[in-house]
Amino acid sequence: MGRAPCCDKANVKRGPWSSDEDAILKSYIQEKGVGGNWIALPQKIGLKRCGKSCRLRWLNYLRPNIRHGGFSNEEDDIICALYMAIGSRWSIIAAQLPGRTDNDIKNYWNTKLKKKLLGKQRKEAQEAARRSNTTNYATNIMIKSENNYMIPEATTHQYSYWPQHQLPMDSQLPAQLQNNLMNTSTSDLRIHDTISPIPFGEQLYDNSEYTNITSDVSNYMDCFQLPNPLDFQGVSNFVVNENHDTSVYNPVMNTVPCGVDKVNGCGGNDATTSAESTISWGGEMNSFVCSPVNSIISYDVDYAPRGMCGFEDQQPYLGFQY
DNA sequence: AATGTCCTCAACCGCCATCAG
DNA sequence: GCTGATGGCGGTTGAGGACAT
Numbered sequence: 609m610g611r612a613p614c615c616d617k618a619n620v621k622r623g624p625w626s627s628d629e630d631a632i633l634k635s636y637i638q639e640k641g642v643g644g645n646w647i648a649l650p651q652k653i654g655l656k657r658c659g660k661s662c663r664l665r666w667l668n669y670l671r672p673n674i675r676h677g678g679f680s681n682e683e684d685d686i687i688c689a690l691y692m693a694i695g696s697r698w699s700i701i702a703a704q705l706p707g708r709t710d711n712d713i714k715n716y717w718n719t720k721l722k723k724k725l726l727g728k729q730r731k732e733a734q735e736a737a738r739r740s741n742t743t744n745y746a747t748n749i750m751i752k753s754e755n756n757y758m759i760p761e762a763t764t765h766q767y768s769y770w771p772q773h774q775l776p777m778d779s780q781l782p783a784q785l786q787n788n789l790m791n792t793s794t795s796d797l798r799i800h801d802t803i804s805p806i807p808f809g810e811q812l813y814d815n816s817e818y819t820n821i822t823s824d825v826s827n828y829m830d831c832f833q834l835p836n837p838l839d840f841q842g843v844s845n846f847v848v849n850e851n852h853d854t855s856v857y858n859p860v861m862n863t864v865p866c867g868v869d870k871v872n873g874c875g876g877n878d879a880t881t882s883a884e885s886t887i888s889w890g891g892e893m894n895s896f897v898c899s900p901v902n903s904i905i906s907y908d909v910d911y912a913p914r915g916m917c918g919f920e921d922q923q924p925y926l927g928f929q930y
Numbered sequence: 931a932a933t934g935t936c937c938t939c940a941a942c943c944g945c946c947a948t949c950a951g
Numbered sequence: 952g953c954t955g956a957t958g959g960c961g962g963t964t965g966a967g968g969a970c971a972t
Contacts, residue, residue: 622941623941623966624940624941625940625941645957645958646957647956658942659957659958660942660957660958661941661942663958664940664942665940677939696962697960698960699961710960710961711939711940711941711961714939715938715939715940718939718962719937719938719939720938
């Protein structure tokens with residue numbers, strides 16, 4: 609037996625709101641507030657609407673200071689960066705864009721931004737294919753470009769994307785890691801010893817229950833104003849960039865903290881957590897870490913998202929450092 | 931002008947989390 | 952701890968407008 613509906617569907621009006629209905633709802637809420645009960649509200653003010661519908665109408669349209677349409681390039685960047693980091697958690701993304709609603713951002717992404725980025729990616733992929741001197745650091749390395757987001761097309765219903773940048777091999781990459789990367793085949797790179805020690809991280813792989821990195825993860829979560837760090841209960845195996853000041857996280861400045869995924873029991877249905885499905889893992893991932901965007905190294909082992917480090921079948925993916 | 935197709939976005943649906951009793 | 956009510960959210964739908972033929 610399913611749940612009882614929140615309202616009597618036969619006796620509620622559906623479809624677009626009239627200006628009269630808007631006026632009634634708006635004036636009441638502005639004067640008296642919601643009163644903590646959306647379900648009871650429509651009856652109280654004489655609207656033949658479902659309480660949920662009232663709530664949606666208020667939040668997405670009638671609420672003061674709502675902006676519609678006309679997304680700026682800066683907003684595009686923020687949406688892209690956040691989508692990249694946390695996936696389709698529109699409410700969190702909306703919280704970073706004053707005046708924008710999650711519904712608006714979701715619509716904007718689905719109808720425009722995704723296509724825009726895909727188109728750009730196709731173009732760049734074609735250009736890159738023409739360049740015979742493209743440098744591959746690994747057999748599955750992604751095509752590089754400058755300062756652009758890219759969306760892997762071989763994803764399912766959602767897209768991941770990642771800004772692509774030239775690997776700063778000469779100056780920023782620690783010498784040992786440079787050697788490891790240049791002298792190691794792709795398959796070897798899946799052995800975590802190859803990329804150990806991690807220059808900035810504390811612990812690449814530890815199958816123990818938790819690590820002291822969990823608190824750092826919580827800090828990252830705070831950056832995104834995630835309401836409940838326990839969503840990420842079980843997170844461990846994290847590489848944390850100690851030089852990355854989470855307090856100044858700014859998508860526009862290309863500093864992306866990390867995303868997380870549940871660690872244990874990641875397979876099967878559990879593998880469809882928001883972050884994971886969004887990023888479209890190729891395999892079962894235990895965790896991942898994003899490095900600052902402007903110094904990504906792009907590997908794509910088993911379709912792992914680029915510029916990240918993860919674990920599959922208890923084996924770490926290759927790294928991403930700079 | 932008529933028709934078909936595509937696009938946009940407001941609104942709905944259903945699931946999950948939270949909370950009170 | 953259990954249950955039902957409610958809130959919150961992401962995915963999806965479909966009406967209507969824009970555009971193409």
